[in-house]
Amino acid sequence: MKNLKLTIGCVVILLPLSIHAQKGKIGNRIGIEMGFHEFYGNTIVPERIRSVKSVDVYDTDYYDGRFYGSYDDKSAHAINKVYIGIKYEALFLNNHLGIASGLRLSQLSATLDHNRKYDSFIWLVHQDEQSSDYLTIRSIKQKSHYVGLPLELRIFPRRTDRFFKTYFKLGGALNYRFSTDYDIDFQDHTMSKYEEEVGDQIRKPCTFSGFIFPAFGFRWGKNNYPWFNLEIQFPGFMIAQYKHAFVDPNVGFGMQFSVQIPLNKTIQ
Numbered sequence: 001m002k003n004l005k006l007t008i009g010c011v012v013i014l015l016p017l018s019i020h021a022q023k024g025k026i027g028n029r030i031g032i033e034m035g036f037h038e039f040y041g042n043t044i045v046p047e048r049i050r051s052v053k054s055v056d057v058y059d060t061d062y063y064d065g066r067f068y069g070s071y072d073d074k075s076a077h078a079i080n081k082v083y084i085g086i087k088y089e090a091l092f093l094n095n096h097l098g099i100a101s102g103l104r105l106s107q108l109s110a111t112l113d114h115n116r117k118y119d120s121f122i123w124l125v126h127q128d129e130q131s132s133d134y135l136t137i138r139s140i141k142q143k144s145h146y147v148g149l150p151l152e153l154r155i156f157p158r159r160t161d162r163f164f165k166t167y168f169k170l171g172g173a174l175n176y177r178f179s180t181d182y183d184i185d186f187q188d189h190t191m192s193k194y195e196e197e198v199g200d201q202i203r204k205p206c207t208f209s210g211f212i213f214p215a216f217g218f219r220w221g222k223n224n225y226p227w228f229n230l231e232i233q234f235p236g237f238m239i240a241q242y243k244h245a246f247v248d249p250n251v252g253f254g255m256q257f258s259v260q261i262p263l264n265k266t267i268q
Contacts, residue, residue, distance in 0.1 A: 027091040027223060031260030033104075037081040037236055039249035043112075046245065048201055050122040050134070079110045079238075079247050081254070087150065089260065095161075095223055098154040104173065108205070109143040112246045120187040125194055125201070135194055136187035142245050143183070144205050148175040154217075161223045169215040169231060180204045202245050210239035213254070227260040 085104030091097070114121045119138060126133035152171035182199040186192055217231025236252035243249055 027095050028263040029089045029091065029227065029260040030087070030263060031089070031227070031258050032084070032086055033102075033256055033258035034082075034084045035233075035254055035256030036083070037079075037233070037252045037254035039079040039081065039236070039238060039243075039247070039252035040077060041079075041247050041249035041251075043077055044244070044246050044248055045112075046202060048124045049112075050124060077247065079108055079244050079249050079252075081106055081108045081252075083107070083148075085148075085150065087152075087258070087260075089154070094159050096156050096159050098152075098156075100150070100152045100154065102150060104146075104148040104150050106146045106148060106175065107143055108146065108244065109141055110244055110246045111139055111141040113139045123198060125197065135191050135198065137191075137198075138185040138187055139183075140185075140198070140202070140246075141183040142180065142202065144177050144180045144244075146175040146177050146209075148173045148211075156219075163220060163222055165219045167217050167219060167229075167231075169217060169233075170213075171215060171233075172210065172212040175209045175211065177205060177207050177209070203242065205244055206240040206242050208240070209243065212237055212239065213252075215256070217256075224262060226262070229256075229258045229260065231256050 083104050083106035085102055087100050087102030087104075089098045089100035112121075114137075120136040121138075123135045123137050124132060125135050150171060150173040152169055154167050154169045156165055156167045158165055182195070182202070184192075184195045184198055186195075213233045213236035215231045215233040217229055219227050219229050221227040233254040233256060234252075236254055238249055238252070
């Protein structure tokens with residue numbers, strides 16, 4: 001329902017602008033984008049990771065009677081985001097102002113790693129009143145995949161048609177998480193049969209999330225020709241009740257590169 005409302009809102013906003021642009025021969029552009037973000041914050045340690053350095057193991061046929069390990073509480077301090085998308089931009093006021101929207105696919109990932117003193121950490125996989133079962137894991141990487149609807153406002157301070165121009169942008173996106181998977185590196189390969197079970201024990205991010213950011217960018221290309229854009233996005237903020245299993249992000253930094261082609265002639 002939220003996606004539908006945002007889609008309708010984008011259409012309501014962009015359609016009149018597009019019509020106005022066609023009548024006034026103002027530039028309309030379509031293009032592709034790709035970029036990345038790094039979100040920094042505090043490490044979240046899952047409850048199933050043992051804080052003790054060793055635990056007893058009763059399967060002494062395979063192990064020496066104890067598991068040793070510890071997690072690195074600074075390993076998962078950043079969420080890595082990469083994305084690619086297609087975007088339409090309606091430009092008006094003689095290419096001084098642009099409003100853009102489109103479709104974007106992205107992946108957010110973060111890794112929880114072992115302590116440097118040990119080559120693994122201890123994970124509680126089963127527990128009942130009589131016994132507890134543990135695994136030793138070197139690292140867990142959570143990867144979540146999203147489809148998003150971006151909405152961006154771009155301002156060019158100079159109205160003259162120059163090959164090189166700077167711009168300011170205020171942007172955001174509504175994202176829908178459609179899948180989450182894990183890369184788990186077990187200390188012992190025989191434990192890999194528990195990979196799906198361990199993944200099910202890790203909390204997943206919210207299904208819907210938002211993202212907002214200001215940006216400063218550079219544009220190469222004149223009005224009647226393709227544009228090449230490079231921008232720095234800072235600070236960026238994720239909006240969700242639960243953003244990631246291993247990191248509680250505070251602020252992010254990112255860069256985006258895009259190529260746009262004109263759909264009609266523009267005012268010189």
